[in-house]
Amino acid sequence: MILNKNKHYTATVEKVLPFGNGALTLEGKTILVPNVLVGEVIRFKLIRLEKKKGIGKCIKIIKEAPERVKAPCVIASRCGGCQIQHLSIDGQLARKLNLLKEQLPKDTAIEIIKSENETHYRNKIQLSFQNNKDGFVCGLNKTNSNEVIDMKSCLIVNENINEVLVSLREWMSTLPSSTPLAHLVIRHSNKNEIMVGLIVSSSTFREKNSFVSAIKTNANVKSILLNINPTSNETILGPTTNLLYGKETISDTCLGLYYPISLNTFVQNNPVMTETIYTYVGELIKPLKPTLVWDLYCGIGILTQYLAKFSTTTLGVELVKESIKNATLSSKDNECKNVSFVSQDVKEFLGQTQDTPQVVVLDPPRKGCDKDVLASLIEKKIDTIVYISCSPQSLGRDSKIIIESGYTIESVKAFDCFTHTIHVETVVCFKLAS
Ligand SMILES: C[S@@+](CC[C@H](N)C(=O)[O-])C[C@H]1O[C@@H](n2cnc3c(N)ncnc32)[C@H](O)[C@@H]1O
Structure with a gap:
């Protein structure tokens, strides 16, 4: 069979890729189709065709997957915001868990926490x-x-x-x-x-x-x-x-700490789940009674201030100057005296500092940590690294480096902060093996 653009074909969806598209193979080419689930038999129109791959648009689902639901939003199948509204909430959680299992060492125990609000959660x-x-x-x-x-x-x-x-x-x-x-x-x-x-x-x-x-x-x-x-x-x-x-x-x-929001500063998108995550990070750190905690990629520094309750001092490091300005202002308003902030690239900061904390919290952007950042932390033999990640892929890559350098995973908890989308927030606690 020769594939032609704009023609209709029938096939079974073989897998759903991390970014939400369904994938199937036809005449040796991988065809990506959004809004479909594994095992579904679909009729689709081939809307783009390249040498080895193509993009299809689902016209009809001939055999539905059991976890398929009617998407609650009328524009869900066209709008790129929510990629998996057509999947039941349990199906969404299972999918996120599987993505993490694929990225982390075999047999790692992973718990996933359901979102408290499945709709209208974003700020x-x-x-x-x-x-x-x-x-x-x-x-x-x-x-x-x-x-x-x-x-x-x-x-x-x-x-x-x-x-x-x-x-x-x-x-x-x-x-x-x-x-x-x-x-x-x-x-x-x-x-x-x-x-x-x-x-x-x-x-x-x-x-x-x-x-x-x-x-x-x-x-x-x-x-x-x-x-x-x-x-x-x-x-x-x-x-x-x-x-x-x-x-x-x-x-x-x-968590009772005040902060200002500017147009250009990063603020966690799901405020209810943010409190749940920060509380959990606090529970991981409190029993360690550290004297110094670094919160790297600290944004507006609210986690830094919260963790100051459990450490003699905390230091937040963040690239965006406006975020550090807001962090400094709010720490004064919150009368949080044992925190300080540095506005600097994390890699540069690690290249210059002589200090060594007992605990480092890392919350990098989606692309994960620079290799040099991980190398500096590993060289310092930090006891505990708490890695907060919004990307299973970059988390998997960085975890491999951390584990190969002598750390073991103590716990992994994922949080469904972004229901109906492909995204998931994960907290991994690494300990330096003694
Ligand atoms: C996922 S956010 C985490 C923010 C914060 N931990 C929170 O809970 O709100 C990542 C932050 O890293 C900052 N960032 C990105 N690249 C950086 C770098 N190279 N050095 C320092 N900060 C960086 C971004 O500006 C952003 O505020």
Whole structure:
């Protein structure tokens, strides 16, 4: 059989890849199809064909997998935000557990903790605009495409964020097509404060006043910012941000610790599960009674401050200056006296410091730790390394290096902070073998 683009084929899904696409083999080519499950017999349209692989779009599921459910969100099969809404919650947890088992040493005991909220758990949404023939749309990119899927509301973000989307859409419908809209960021705090950041691609944006009037009708909106990003690369925020309304930051709390949220600082997305994870990390560290704990990749330093309850001193290290500024401010407000913060690349910091803590907490971005970072920590013979990871793949790679250097895994706990998506947060506690 010769495969042709735009033709329909029937096949069985062989596996689901870590990033959510189903994979099947046809005529020696791997065809990726989103929104399907292992064992399902599907009819699909071949929408892209390359030498060794292709992309298909599922037209019909001829035989459904037992764990298939009706996706609760109407745009789930097109929007790239949630990749596995069509999988039951138990199926999602089993899938995440299996991904971790594939990455960590055989027979490692892994527990996975269910999310306390399966919907409306996120405190942040980041959307893109696109100018189509019928006017502007605002949403997330379609799976495997640059097309923006128009979003009226989102199943996994806080309901207060969805209310702002209603006002935004009304405003959007009044705009001339030349308006240089690029992205929108909305953040919510547990004090019910909302920050709205509009990112435009040019300083010629003239609709500032109408934007503010439309958005501030929502009483929870306490901060409206305008960011200008003339580049079309993958970075959402440009270098210039101007305050249009209210205050520069909104306030939040985690485990009783106050912190400010800025437009450009990293904050954990699922606040309820963040408290569960931080509490667990505290339980791992408390019995060790350390004198010094390093919290590397500390972001806004709330975990650093929480861990200061269990250590004589803690030090947080983070690249983004604004995050360290916020960490320093909040540690004063929280009267947390035994913490300090350094704004530096973790690799550089490790290359310069002479200190050796008993415990290091690592929470790197999705790509994991630089090899030199792991080498420096291994050389220092740190007793306990607590690795918090949002990527089973980079966790697997880094764990192998840590284990080969004389550490053993004491415990692994995963947390389903990102229900309906492929993502999972995992805490691994490594101990230096004596
Ligand atoms: C997954 S976040 C963790 C933040 C924090 N631990 C928390 O719980 O909110 C990763 C953080 O690493 C920071 N980061 C990324 N690369 C870095 C580097 N090379 N050196 C220091 N910090 C870095 C990012 O800015 C981000 O704040």
